[in-house]
Amino acid sequence: MSNENPMLEVKNLSKSFGTIKALDNVSFTLPRGKVFGIVGDNNAGRTTLLSILNGALQPDSGEFYLDGQKADFKNPSDAYDSGVAMVHQFVKLVDIASIWENFYLGRELTRKSGPITLLDLKKMRETTQKTISGYGHKFDVDREVRQLSGGQRQIVAVTRAIDTNPKLLLLDEPYHGLSQRVINDIFAILKDARESRGTSIIITTQWFEQIKDFVDEVMVMRRGRIVGHFDVEAADSGHIFKLAMGLAG
Amino acid sequence: MELANSKSNSRGKSIRNFLGEYYTWIMFIVLYIVAGIIVPNLFTSTTMVTILVQGTTVCLLAFGMTFAMLVGEIDMSIVAVAAFSPMISIMLWEAGLPVPLAMILVLLFGVVVGIFNGLMVTKMKIPSLIQTVAVWWMLSGFVLIVTKGAAKTGLPDAWMFMGRFNVIGRIPLLIPFFVLVLILAIIFARRTVTGRRMYLVGGNADACAAMGIPVDRIKIIAFVMSGVFAALAGYVLSARMGFVSARFAVEWLMPAIAAPVIAGVSMNGGKGNLINVIAGAYLVQLIVMIVRTGGVGGYYTDFVQGVIVFIAILINTFRERLSQ
Numbered sequence: 001m002s003n004e005n006p007m008l009e010v011k012n013l014s015k016s017f018g019t020i021k022a023l024d025n026v027s028f029t030l031p032r033g034k035v036f037g038i039v040g041d042n043n044a045g046r047t048t049l050l051s052i053l054n055g056a057l058q059p060d061s062g063e064f065y066l067d068g069q070k071a072d073f074k075n076p077s078d079a080y081d082s083g084v085a086m087v088h089q090f091v092k093l094v095d096i097a098s099i100w101e102n103f104y105l106g107r108e109l110t111r112k113s114g115p116i117t118l119l120d121l122k123k124m125r126e127t128t129q130k131t132i133s134g135y136g137h138k139f140d141v142d143r144e145v146r147q148l149s150g151g152q153r154q155i156v157a158v159t160r161a162i163d164t165n166p167k168l169l170l171l172d173e174p175y176h177g178l179s180q181r182v183i184n185d186i187f188a189i190l191k192d193a194r195e196s197r198g199t200s201i202i203i204t205t206q207w208f209e210q211i212k213d214f215v216d217e218v219m220v221m222r223r224g225r226i227v228g229h230f231d232v233e234a235a236d237s238g239h240i241f242k243l244a245m246g247l248a249g
Numbered sequence: 250m251e252l253a254n255s256k257s258n259s260r261g262k263s264i265r266n267f268l269g270e271y272y273t274w275i276m277f278i279v280l281y282i283v284a285g286i287i288v289p290n291l292f293t294s295t296t297m298v299t300i301l302v303q304g305t306t307v308c309l310l311a312f313g314m315t316f317a318m319l320v321g322e323i324d325m326s327i328v329a330v331a332a333f334s335p336m337i338s339i340m341l342w343e344a345g346l347p348v349p350l351a352m353i354l355v356l357l358f359g360v361v362v363g364i365f366n367g368l369m370v371t372k373m374k375i376p377s378l379i380q381t382v383a384v385w386w387m388l389s390g391f392v393l394i395v396t397k398g399a400a401k402t403g404l405p406d407a408w409m410f411m412g413r414f415n416v417i418g419r420i421p422l423l424i425p426f427f428v429l430v431l432i433l434a435i436i437f438a439r440r441t442v443t444g445r446r447m448y449l450v451g452g453n454a455d456a457c458a459a460m461g462i463p464v465d466r467i468k469i470i471a472f473v474m475s476g477v478f479a480a481l482a483g484y485v486l487s488a489r490m491g492f493v494s495a496r497f498a499v500e501w502l503m504p505a506i507a508a509p510v511i512a513g514v515s516m517n518g519g520k521g522n523l524i525n526v527i528a529g530a531y532l533v534q535l536i537v538m539i540v541r542t543g544g545v546g547g548y549y550t551d552f553v554q555g556v557i558v559f560i561a562i563l564i565n566t567f568r569e570r571l572s573q
């Protein structure tokens with residue numbers, strides 16, 4: 001992999017649902033190791049964009065390149081294989097399964113036992129415990145996820161995504177309905193991933209203020225289009241708010 | 250800190266958890282002892298072996314049903330598969346197919362029906378209840394056409410070897426075979442990636458799909474498991490009884506649904522312990538047996554069995570509510 005390639009290059013992506021244009025000719029380039037914020041009001045198309053990058057949706061037209069390679073994701077599994085991980089707006093965990101099972105959902109650890117391959121329950125349990133407590137959270141990883149608070153669930157989802165060691169991490173409003181304390185925790189986890197692994201990140205929000213200290217650049221989306229793109233130093237909250245709401249001339 | 254506290258009373262807790270987890274076994278044992286007071290022969294080894302052997306059919310069917318339930322589906326075609334698979338295989342044997350091939354064919358029919366059910370449910374989005382009832386109807390109808398309703402007797406010795414050859418005492422070869430199959434199924438469900446994914450898919454298919462788990466494939470495999478277990482149940486029954494008929498096993502459909510439910514398998518998917526399904530199956534088998542031998546007259550048997558099974562399901566449902 002050559003280092004000159006940008007992490008992600010999005011070219012003219014469009015996606016419609018019936019008559020609704022959820023994405024309308026979206027293009028941008030995310031350099032390696034950078035963090036982009038996407039600000040938008042409801043229905044701006046943020047979830048649609050991230051879902052395409054994560055392989056859950058396919059675009060009607062346009063394409064994107066990951067690390068210089070044209071991506072043709074048919075499902076999230078393809079995206080995962082190419083190093084893309086996503087934390088969903090409405091956290092996707094199996095409520096009746098334990099924390100460690102959710103942590104390793106879709107990427108279970110196994111061990112050979114003679115001719116057959118069995119789950120390595122012990123290792124999954126221990127590694128989950130170690131990883132999550134490494135971020136300062138004391139969880140009994142045998143607990144079922146349904147017993148967790150919204151914040152704890154989000155911590156599980158975020159640490160799980162980072163643990164896959166993605167090249168590109170997509171976060172869709174990862175602090176939706178959480179307390180400031182948990183939001184700070186999540187940003188601490190993300191900053192650590194960024195600094196220690198150089199993970200490239202796209203994070204969405206409704207409020208620019210929420211991500212201001214974390215992102216390098218910010219894009220504003222409205223009705224499926226990118227209506228503004230700024231370096232964070234040059235970004236003005238008031239102006240971004242107006243762009244997102246469609247109030248700017 | 251929390252961890253340290255929980256350790257001191259962990260023994261009492263783990264015993265309570267164990268009893269809670271294996272409650273179905275306790276129900277079975279209690280009922281067995283209580284019934285033993287009414288039905289005097291119940292504690293003789295002859296009767297115990299009889300129950301063990303007769304219960305294999307409902308237990309295998311219940312295992313099959315459990316796999317379908319784990320992924321949040323249901324498989325009503327199992328009793329038809331249990332009749333169709335051995336029946337068609339035997340007819341092909343009569344037409345010249347060697348016995349070993351005919352026996353392999355039994356399982357193959359289970360696999361094919363399972364794949365068909367799974368594909369229709371996942372790709373065509375047909376509700377599994379509708380799909381599998383339709384298949385049940387078609388398969389048992391097909392058997393009626395080809396047999397004109399007549400039972401097949403005179404099965405080959407090699408076919409019946411498992412049911413007729415006793416390993417020790419009055420225990421036929423099919424018992425060790427049966428135990429082995431159950432153990433393999435339990436290991437599959439608990440310790441393999443695909444097996445565990447059935448629980449996870451049943452728990453939340455959407456969350457699994459988002460993490461790249463091939464949800465449809467897991468569901469199809471679950472239907473294949475139920476098809477194979479149904480075929481096995483049919484084979485074992487025929488090897489034991491020495492005949493196959495069109496209405497073979499049909500009276501075991503309700504017990505095969507009741508057994509997993511009594512054992513706490515969730516019909517919404519994601520929950521169920523196969524070890525308990527064994528107890529659930531034998532509990533139902535025991536109820537059927539008590540009612541038959543306990544002097545409940547002809548027309549009353551179904552009703553009384555139904556009521557007892559219903560009570561068992563109620564007890565387990567309340568217990569689950571309380572434990573949450």
Ligand SMILES: Nc1ncnc2c1ncn2[C@@H]1O[C@H](COP(=O)(O)OP(=O)(O)OP(=O)(O)O)[C@@H](O)[C@H]1O
Nearest residue numbers: 017020022040041042043044045046047048049089
């Ligand atoms: N699966 C779908 N079927 C039909 N319409 C959809 C679907 N997904 C999104 N849309 C529509 O596409 C538009 C963009 O939705 P999207 O979820 O991408 O917005 P968003 O910016 O994430 O907003 P929010 O998360 O605040 O709802 C909306 O008008 C939405 O109704």
Ligand SMILES: [Mg+2]
Nearest residue numbers: 046047089172
């Ligand atoms: Mg959204």
